[in-house]
Amino acid sequence: MTAATTPTPSSKQKTFRVRIKRQESQGTDPHWHTFDVPYRPNLNIISVLQEIAARPVTAAGEQVRPPVWEANCLEEVCGACTMIINGHVRQSCSTLLDDVLGDDNTLTLEPMTKFPVVRDLAVDRQRMFNALKKIKAWVPIDGTHSLGAGPMESPEQQEMRYALSRCMTCGCCLEACPQYTKDNDFIGPAAIGQTLLFNLHETGKKAAGDRLNVMMEPGGITDCGNAQNCVKVCPKEVPLTEAIAHVGRQTTVHAVKKFFTGK
């Protein structure tokens, strides 16, 4: 083996190319910057961005300002670092360069398109948090005083609620959903998942009617076209298909009941 002297046949050269879509702020025109970054095995996308931020010189040798992105946990649990990586929406902390760098040796990073851009790769996902407020995504407890344990729960139901409760408000599902756009009012799959999460809980159920009212309104669950794109991109494998089906049924029952009782 003379591997040490001959270059490896791999397309991964000593450096690779990174194209980043830049935007100064909302309402300004985006532009692209290209950087050449030294290759090392096992880099994740955040490390690539850190490398560029520390020495922000483009491939053409121009000193530019460092790119802006959002990240916090770096282990795919806070939901902050979502972006579009080589055309796919995903978390930049848990995406390894080796898994996405293609034959063209280029990494392309863009901000999500369904949310207003704050700057470069950072977007404003406040709409997701507002949706949580709208559907009353909480258990209406009687306060923090010492009032004994919560309701008992079967391990099966716990597993289902845990799976729904892992949603980290990253927005991948909304980016992928054809029905969710920047300027409509569809509540989106993440909030539907949360609706089920709280409607399943013994005490959470007390506000189920309010949540289902939101689901019946324009922008509610009837806007879902069942394309299933959402569940495919969810990094936490939140059971969105089940949630949409369940909440759909709950909404129908609720609507019928409302029709007959007027409540």
Added chain:
Amino acid sequence: MATKQPRVIVVGGGLAGLAASVRIAEAGTPVDLFSMVPVRRSHSVCAQGGINATNEVARQQGYSEWMHMDETLYGGDFLNHQPPVYDMTHWAPRIIDLLDRAGVPFNRTSEGRRDLRKFGGSLFKRTHFSGATTGQQLLYALDEQTRRHEAEGHVTKYEFWEFLWPVLDDDGVCRGIIAQDMRTMEIRSFRADAVIMATGGCGAIFGKSTMSVICTGAAAARCYRAGAWLGNPEMIQVHPTAIPGEDKCRLMSESARGEGGRVWVPRKQGDDRKPTDIPDAERWYFLEERYPAYGNLVPRDIATREIFNVCQEGYGVGGGNMVYLDVSHLPDETKHKLDGILEIYEKFVGDNPRKVPMKIFPAVHYSMGGMYTIYATEEKKPVEGDEGQAIGMKFGDPTNMQTNIPGLYAFGEVNYQYHGATRLGANALLSCIFDGLYCGLGTHNRVTNMDKPAAELPDSLYNKYIEQEQAKVKHLSEAQGKHNPYELHERMGSEMTAACTVVKTEERMTKAYGVLREIKEQYEDIRLSDTTSWTNANLGFARALGDMIRYAEATLLGSIERKESRGSHYRPDYPERDDAKFHKTCIAKYDSAGDKPIIEWEDVPCPLVPPRARTYGKVEVSAESAASKQADLDNKPGGEGYSQRPSETSPVYGTETNGKDASAS
């Protein structure tokens, strides 16, 4: 925003900040909640393993709140303050109940009750958990309750706002804060009758750690520079099991060992066979052999030093800094409970830990030290299981967890109170929520009895501080020096990690102190690559770096001056615990004229439990000595009933000694 109603500012929306916000809003005082990230993305989401509290099953096996307290103090090598720990452990079961009511999907037994797992520093199962993402689940529950108060108008959130400085009036009382909108870069003052710092740990002063990106310690450092004291800044926990990475060290939770995971290296140095090809008899389970009672579940500082030493002696995997953490032998149901963390390993390393042992090494993880705080004490009526006089904090007292600055409080990881010289696994989440719920009431009580509310103070007081912060920004953005803040940070991080973590010697630390001084000078000569005025992350980072350097100095000087070994603070040049000289809190005060820390010492009262030697029943064994089969028995995987307490009472405390005799106590 001049309103007459008293207000409280909470800086930080992790578990501590959210628990405080909910408690205070519920008591009727409006809260302004500040966070650099949407609170739902706070660092607390990273916590994996669980949260400790005694429960009925443990109690019937002989465990109690008192024993939980005792373990916490023994684990902390008696540097913790005892009355707050008394209350924390006695409130723990209620806190779990509350979280349960709030919808946290705790793992369940087949009957539908909350399941428990084993964790470090205890011979009992007393750790409640929600999959392997307990922190995320707890944080969400409190985030949701906060959102409810927000919807009802009791909490106002300022997300993507950075705390810059506390506002102190002429009497040195805290009256609000200066903060900056991280998007528009606007700098503003906010009035408050009390300010709670709940800003978490300071991992970033070591460069890479298991913490999140924003855990820089800068907020605490700013308070320190403004006159708040630090308590035990030298006490930093290095977690034994992490996966070293380019951008961060990812934690492999103690729950892996709690569920039966085993740490080992090949018995033969340099054995380069695949781990799965090495038969059991040729594996050295060094923790199980050296600590037959606790096995893999010795406290973190001990596991960390053992792993570190085994690697130093050349037994590391491939001769390097790496040992195996093995869960591959566990039954599938047990592995399933660990899915959340096993996925992390799989995602970031590529191997499947269900089949192959994981390769891990220690990493900086937690700050036991932080802002110095006080509290009021009160004698309590002992409850069942209490083994002595019961002394706790005076419930609702406005001084509880207040810093030396009146009106400025510290809750959660940034508070130095609960964990002494080592934090036990699954005790941090508890201390954060406890601070918010228990001490939050004291803060509320303070502001409802103010004779001079902040709303009536002159604008000039606040404007002075706004100008101070604007001047800093101007200075940084106009700097035309030659140093890159990211490079300075890298240098500081590697220096701090080398000098001031697992093994600390006078010589190495003194050198590092010199290097820090050099970095401080270079910091005065930096240059930013972004000088624009919209979402300028570069500016925020550079500003925080200046504060981090000051925090690091206090950590180093405290470490140099604590000439003893205690818990996580290990000095080979002073290998004994020295209670006569150092059973004391290290207080770091900022000397602004000299721009350096001044270290002072304060006695730690022990009204509940007298200090004793901390050995965890260590026995001397080497790689060659016969493997202790007993360890295997003690280490059966969890999930099938609760482990019994060993027959003798306290068999391990203070019997054997590894040279750390508490002779002076």
